[in-house]
Amino acid sequence: MDVDETSKPNEEKLLLVMLVGAPGSGKSTFCEEVMRSSTRPWVRVCQDIIKNGKAGNKAQCLSSAAEALKDGKNVFIDRCNLDREQRSGFTELGGPQIDVHAIVLDLPAKLCISRTVKRSGHEGNLQGGKAAAVVNRMLQKKELPTLSDGFNRITFCQTESDVKVAIDTYSALGPLDNLPYGCFGQKSKEAKVQVDIMKFFKKAEAPVVAESTENCSRNFTSQNNEMMDPCNKDIEIFSSNSDKANLEPMNVETISEGSTVSHGDNAFMGDVPTLAFPSISTSDFQFDHEKAAEIIVEKVAEFSNKLVNVRFVLVDLSRGSKILSLVKAKAAKKHLDPRKFFTHVGDITCLRSKGGLHCAVIANAANWRLKPGGGGVNAAIFKAAGPALESATKERAELLLPGNAVAVPLPSSSPLFTREGVTHVIHVLGPNMNPQRPDCLNNDYNKGCKILREAYTSLFETFASIVRTGTEQKSKRDADHGSEKSKKYKGSQDDVELNCTGTKVVNIDSSNKKSDGSLNKAWGSWAQALHQIAMHPEKHKDELLEISEDVVVLNDLYPKAKKHVLVLARTKGLDCLADVQNDHLHLLRRMHDVGLKWAEKFLHENASLVFRLGYHSAPSMRQLHLHVISQDFDSKHLKNKKHWNSFNTDFFRDSVAVIDEVSNYGKAILRDDDKLLSMELRCHRCRSAHPNIPRLKSHISSCKASFPTFLLQNGRLVRTQGEVNISS
DNA sequence: GTTCTAGAAC
C-alpha cells in the first residue's frame, strides 16, 4: 500500500472517479450502486449513451464531465479507459477542489466475457461472440493507470468482493469525507486473457474436446492463455512492448545437460513456447561459420524483439562447437536478452529427457527432398521421430526450396512427441556451399547470406505462426483421413493417382505420367465450363474480356471480391496446376503478365484495391486458370468456409511462387489438403479468427491492419505504387 | 424463432 499523506479529510472536495475496466467488468453497475446510496450528488458520464442515448466520443465525455464538476456534481467516467490514450485529458480536470480517482475493475477476463456475452440491451451494444473478441482485445492492450498519470487515488479490484468493498467505500462518502491518496489493492502479475474465448470459436474448441487425451501437451498454449486469443494474435505476439515476458532470468549456458528449467512462481514459465534450432548450413552445407553466426544473432535479435513470450535456443551437439561460441559472443555483444535466447549443448532430439529443456518446436536442418537420412541433425531428427514424421512431412510438402521452412505437426504417435513434448518440427533449408551437394552456390556469399537470412526469417516466422495458431494445428489422425477423402471425388475413386484431384500433395514421380487427359476423369459436368471456353472462345465472345492465342481473360462468374477475373490457359490437356511442368513456364509467365495487366487496369480505376494472383491447388473447374482477385473479398458470392480458405490459406498458390517452383523443380508445390479448406476462418490481414462467415465478412469489411509479412514479400500483392512491398 | 453449416444433387 502506498499512502500519500497529503490528502486532508473534512475538506469539501468534488470527486472525478474514472472507472477502468473491460466491458462486463461492472463499471456501470459500480456507478449505479454508489449513486443509489450516496449522499453526494453524482453524475455518470457514459460514452455509450452520451449523445442523446447514443454512443458519443471522448471529447463529449470530457466536456460533459467538466460541466458537471462546474455544477458542483461528482462525476463517474463510465467508459473502458483501458489505455493511457483513453484516459488522457480527464486527470487535467482535477484541481485543488477536485480529486481524481481511478477504480480499476481488473476482474477475470472470463467473467467479463461471460457477462458481456449474456447481457442484452446494454448501452454499448456489445453482445454475443463478438463481445468476447472485443473484451480480449481490450484486455491485451490494457495499460493500467498509475499515480504518475495524475490520479490522486487508484483502487484496484481483482475480485467481486474487492468491488463490493470499493462500492461500499464510495457509497459511504459524505460531502466532507475524503479518501486517502495512493494506490490501493495489491496488484499481482498481469491477468491473463481467458482461454475460454476459444469456446466462442467453434473450430478451435473441437481439438480441445476431441483430442484432449491424445494431444494434451501439443496444446502448449493451454498453459499460456495469452497465446490463445484468436482475435488479436498479432498484437499479442508481435507486440513490441516486452514487459509481459515475465521470464525468469536464465543465463547463457546455465542450461546444459541435466539441468532443469525452473518453473518459478509463474505458471507458464516452464512452458514458454520455445524453438530449438541447429545452426543452419554450417555443417554439411559448409557455410562460413563467422557469417552464419552473424546472421543467426541478427535474426534472433529481430524476432525476439517482435515476439513476446517465446524463446529461441541454438543447439549444438558438441561443447567445443565453433558456431556456438561465435554466436554466444555475438549475442552477448549485442546484449540479447538471455531469457529469450540462449545456447544449449546437447542432442536436439533429447532436449527434455536429457537436457531438462522443453522445446515444443524444434527445427530440422533438412535436405531439399525432405527425406530422412543423410547425416547430422536431419538423420537424427527423422530417426528419433520415427516414421510418423516422415509421413506427416509428406503430407505437408514434398520438397523445400533453399531459404524456406515448412512446419510439420508431429503426430502423437511419434516418440519425439511423447518423450520430448515436441509438437512441431520445422524443416528448414539454407544455402549450400558444399560442391558435393545439390544447388552449390560456389562460395557466392552474397547469395548465400541472403538465402540464409531468408531461411532464418522463414523459420522464425513459421515458429511464430505455430505459436499464434496454437491448437489449430492438430496432428493428423492417420486412419480416417484418407478414406474420407476419396468419398469427395465421386466418379473418380479409381484414378486417385495423378490428376489434381488426387489425394495428397502430388508425388514427385507422378508429374510426368499424366497429360493426355485420358486419366482425367475426375471432372463433373459442371466443371467443364472453363474448358469449353478455352477450347472455343469464339463461341463465348460476349463473356470474355480478352482473347489471345494462348490465353483468354474473363470475369469469374461468381466473383469472390470486387474484382475477380480469371486468366485461362488455352492449352489442351492442361487442366490444373498439377499438370504444369517445365515446358509450361513460358505460359505461366505469360498468364502472370496478362493477370498483372488486368490488375493494373483495375488499380487505375480504383487505387484502393489490392490484388493477389494465384492458383488453387485443386481447382473445381477444369482448365488451368489464374485467379486475379482483389483482397477486399467484398462479394455476395463469398458464402462459405471453402470459398474463403481457397483464397486465404496455402491452398492458394501465388503465381510468383508457382513460377519460381516450376523453374527450380519443374513442378509446382501443391497444398491440396481438405484440412486447409476447412480451417478456422481467419482475417487475411490481422489474422484474427472468426466463428462464421458472416462475422468474418463483417470484420474484413473494416479491418485496416496491414497485410502479414509473407504477403508483402516477393511481389505477392499487387497494389498502387507508394504502398511499398518488402523485397527479399 | 433465426442463422449458419454442410452434404447431396446438379
Add this chain to the structure above:
DNA sequence: GTTCTAGAAC
C-alpha cells in the same frame, strides 16, 4: 463451381 435444404447451433 452453385443451389437446395435438413438440422445443428445459437
